[in-house]
Amino acid sequence: MNLILQSLHQDPVALHNIAHLAGGQIVALSQTAWRCEGVEISASRAVEIDTACHAAGIDYALVPPGRQLSDFKLLAMDMDSTLITIECIDEIADMQGLKPQVSAITEAAMRGELEFNESLIRRVALLKGLDASALQRVYDERLQLSLGAEKMLAAVQAAGIKTLLVSGGFTFFTDRIKKRLGLDATHANELEIVDGKLTGKVIGEIVNADVKQRTVERLCAEMGIAPEEAIVMGDGANDLKMMSIAGLSVAFRAKPVVRAQASVALNFVGLDGILSILGQ
Structure with a gap:
């Protein structure tokens, strides 16, 4: 899956930490959106990502590649x-x-x-x-x-x-x-x-x-x-x-x-x- 991250402000530290949790490399899509490709996230890790994203004011979405x-x-x-x-x-x-x-x-x-x-x-x-x-x-x-x-x-x-x-x-x-x-x-x-x-x-x-x-x-x-x-x-x-x-x-x-x-x-x-x- 691809993990899409979006925020109205850039927080490189938070983005790096979330990418690390997801186990993927982060790629900038725009000034407000980033993608981690090819991630596999367990239910427990998803909870950690949800918590980290919410604390940093970041929206996330797991989507199939190519959608x-x-x-x-x-x-x-x-x-x-x-x-x-x-x-x-x-x-x-x-x-x-x-x-x-x-x-x-x-x-x-x-x-x-x-x-x-x-x-x-x-x-x-x-x-x-x-x-x-x-x-x-x-x-x-x-x-x-x-x-x-x-x-x-x-x-x-x-x-x-x-x-x-x-x-x-x-x-x-x-x-x-x-x-x-x-x-x-x-x-x-x-x-x-x-x-x-x-x-x-x-x-x-x-x-x-x-x-x-x-x-x-x-x-x-x-x-x-x-x-x-x-x-x-x-x-x-x-x-x-x-x-x-x-x-x-x-x-x-x-x-x-x-x-x-x-x-x-x-x-x-x-x-x-x-x-x-x-x-x-």
């Missing part, structure tokens, strides 16, 4: 705290003076401690009566793309890979991000708005973990590809089902339960970290 971005045909992404830096519902709630209450429910749901449908219903109910203009304010004033998002998408789209944004968040934001970034498809929850105000309800089926998985499967079927030809990225427990069917699952700034089950985790570098992992 390329061109091996994949679809990139499916979660939105909140993955493609973008915020949880939109928390920022909407801040307009209502209820961010702490809503954020606590969001965190519990993303850790897998609270069933997603229940958590969304509870959170959206707290928004009842809020002027719908608050959604535009959140988009204009608070929504930012995650580090490396544009570089990653430029490479993915140049490679002819289709893009899907599938979110337990809201269509107000996914629709605008789709247009802004030239994404191929989106699927999210629709907030009910009556007379310019949020009613505290969503319209139609809630986009939970099962719906996210079905959305990825449906798009793969429409494209005539296997789910193994998809890269799926997420950060919360409601992303685990769609990540489990992917050929490559990427945990980005993710909760521990997600990092533990993903193919690779990006805790320190940006979303474009998948490019170094896939030979770009």
